[in-house]
Amino acid sequence: MDIYGWLQLALFLGLLLLMTKPCGIYLERVLDGEGRTFLDPVMKPLERLLYRIGGIDSQKEQGWLQYAVSLIIFSLFGMIFYLCCFAPAILPAA
Numbered sequence: 001m002d003i004y005g006w007l008q009l010a011l012f013l014g015l016l017l018l019m020t021k022p023c024g025i026y027l028e029r030v031l032d033g034e035g036r037t038f039l040d041p042v043m044k045p046l047e048r049l050l051y052r053i054g055g056i057d058s059q060k061e062q063g064w065l066q067y068a069v070s071l072i073i074f075s076l077f078g079m080i081f082y083l084c085c086f087a088p089a090i091l092p093a094a
Contacts, residue, residue: 051058072091
């Protein structure tokens with residue numbers, strides 16, 4: 001590895017170390033239900049609107065069956081999206 005590779009590695013590790021503490025504090029505030037972040041004034045109203053449209057109660061916990069069904073539906077949508085994007089490349093041309 002040449003000097004530029006070592007400099008790049010040192011810069012990356014330095015930035016990683018500098019970002020660890022602020023990102024940890026931000027994540028702790030986001031994952032705490034009562035925590036406040038700098039994005040709350042913009043994101044909280046949008047979150048409440050999406051919850052109201054979806055009929056979601058943010059105070060109610062999700063049971064295992066509801067979680068499993070949600071996971072399967074989400075995975076199916078992801079698979080359909082993947083097939084729509086990448087299957088035409090492997091299908092024969094008409």
